[in-house]
Amino acid sequence: MYNVREINKDTWWLGASDRRIQLFENTHPVPNGMSYNNFIIMDEKTCLLDGVDESVSRQFEENLAHVLNGRTLDYLVIDHMEPDHCAVIPDLVQRWPNLKLVGTPKTFDLIRQFHGFDPEPHAIKVKEGDTLSLGRHTLQFVLAPMVHWPEVMVTFDQLTGTLFSADAFGGFGAIGGAIFADEVDWERDWADEARRYYANIVGKYGPQVASLLKKVSKLDIKEIAPLHAHIWRRDFDQILSLYAKWAAYEPEDNSVVIYYGSIYGGTANAADILSVKLAEAGVHNVRVYDVSKTSVSELVSQAFRSPTLVFASATYNMGIFDGMRELLEDLAAHAMKNRTVGVIYNGSWAPQAGHLMLDAIQKMKGMEILDPHVHVTSVVDGSALEELDALAAAIVKKLGK
Ligand SMILES: Cc1cc2nc3c(=O)[nH]c(=O)nc-3n(C[C@H](O)[C@H](O)[C@H](O)COP(=O)(O)O)c2cc1C
Ligand SMILES: [Fe+2]
Numbered sequence: 505m506y507n508v509r510e511i512n513k514d515t516w517w518l519g520a521s522d523r524r525i526q527l528f529e530n531t532h533p534v535p536n537g538m539s540y541n542n543f544i545i546m547d548e549k550t551c552l553l554d555g556v557d558e559s560v561s562r563q564f565e566e567n568l569a570h571v572l573n574g575r576t577l578d579y580l581v582i583d584h585m586e587p588d589h590c591a592v593i594p595d596l597v598q599r600w601p602n603l604k605l606v607g608t609p610k611t612f613d614l615i616r617q618f619h620g621f622d623p624e625p626h627a628i629k630v631k632e633g634d635t636l637s638l639g640r641h642t643l644q645f646v647l648a649p650m651v652h653w654p655e656v657m658v659t660f661d662q663l664t665g666t667l668f669s670a671d672a673f674g675g676f677g678a679i680g681g682a683i684f685a686d687e688v689d690w691e692r693d694w695a696d697e698a699r700r701y702y703a704n705i706v707g708k709y710g711p712q713v714a715s716l717l718k719k720v721s722k723l724d725i726k727e728i729a730p731l732h733a734h735i736w737r738r739d740f741d742q743i744l745s746l747y748a749k750w751a752a753y754e755p756e757d758n759s760v761v762i763y764y765g766s767i768y769g770g771t772a773n774a775a776d777i778l779s780v781k782l783a784e785a786g787v788h789n790v791r792v793y794d795v796s797k798t799s800v801s802e803l804v805s806q807a808f809r810s811p812t813l814v815f816a817s818a819t820y821n822m823g824i825f826d827g828m829r830e831l832l833e834d835l836a837a838h839a840m841k842n843r844t845v846g847v848i849y850n851g852s853w854a855p856q857a858g859h860l861m862l863d864a865i866q867k868m869k870g871m872e873i874l875d876p877h878v879h880v881t882s883v884v885d886g887s888a889l890e891e892l893d894a895l896a897a898a899i900v901k902k903l904g905k
């Protein structure tokens with residue numbers, strides 16, 4: 505049975521959630537599932553804005569049939585040609601042979617690759633600022649290359665002020681009927697998953713996000729409708745101010761995140777001791793993560809939030825312990841920069857983790873590595889304790905406590 509909601513004049517949400525999915529992109533844990541939004545404008549012409557993932561395609565078909573109510577589908581605007589939004593394109597084209605597909609030139613290359621048919625007879629290729637009239641509604645296209653794929657654009661409805669924002673402003677997690685951010689306690693329940701989504705999916709492309717934010721700031725936006733999670737119709741600053749920070753790799757608070765990779769517990773002990781010293785010195789929100797336990801998806805997200813990152817690792821076969829190596833590689837891959845960093849390393853005979861971590865961190869831009877680099881030999885002893893004291897003092901000084 506159909507399950508739709510009107511979100512604005514002539515405009516309907518046709519999305520659905522997948523609560524069975526375990527890993528989004530087969531890598532990011534989504535314990536609360538995933539939502540896939542898409543929209544339709546019913547004007548003199550009918551226009552669908554993006555498709556959905558295969559997992560919710562049956563629900564989408566019922567929703568579409570209900571809202572179309574026997575009318576023909578005239579346009580499909582493709583803001584983002586990634587499979588989690590485009591699984592339904594071949595079906596739509598088959599069903600409506602005269603359907604026009606609207607996208608950037610790169611969109612059509614990707615359709616050819618993913619779906620193996622020639623989209624040219626259906627293609628309306630748009631560039632920055634082009635418009636499409638549906639009757640009362642005029643759609644304006646704003647290109648957003650590499651947010652986070654090359655073909656991406658966002659679409660602005662000049663009549664309702666709705667910005668269809670593709671993956672930008674999205675989040676992890678299935679949503680229920682409360683599809684608007686003002687219908688939930690967004691800050692309490694959803695901000696963390698919006699951050700984790702941004703950090704992992706879009707986080708590598710801060711400059712491109714900043715450029716998109718600048719372009720859309722000129723539009724008179726009344727509603728922001730992303731392809732995942734909630735639609736915004738007020739308090740835009742809540743999400744926009746976070747995006748401005750994340751895009752600039754600016755931390756959100758004055759906290760410390762301590763990541764440790766430990767086999768037998770010696771390095772974990774050092775991390776915990778440091779956390780107590782920091783909390784005692786008045787640092788708010790000290791968080792400690794075991795990199796073997798917490799998914800790298802969450803670890804990367806925390807690095808976007810916090811200005812101070814401490815990496816603590818045992819040496820493992822002349823290298824950095826597994827989870828820590830993956831975390832450092834992932835942070836570099838997401839272009840993490842401009843953080844204050846502490847290093848704790850451990851080894852029983854050749855403690856290579858120390859200089860290997862320093863090498864990895866120095867490859868990231870604007871990382872200020874504090875002294876001392878704490879050296880633990882098997883377990884924390886008096887000398888390591890003194891170094892932990894000194895590192896805590898350096899962090900506290902840096903945070904201006
Ligand atoms: C499989 C394995 C490989 C290791 N390789 C090294 C090494 O190359 N160099 C070294 O100094 N210690 C090595 N160690 C020892 C640990 O790094 C060392 O005992 C450390 O104190 C463990 O810290 P933890 O208590 O936090 O696990 C290795 C340990 C294991 C289990
Ligand atoms: Fe995407």
Ligand SMILES: [Fe+2]
Pocket residue numbers: 586588589671731732
């Ligand atoms: Fe997506």
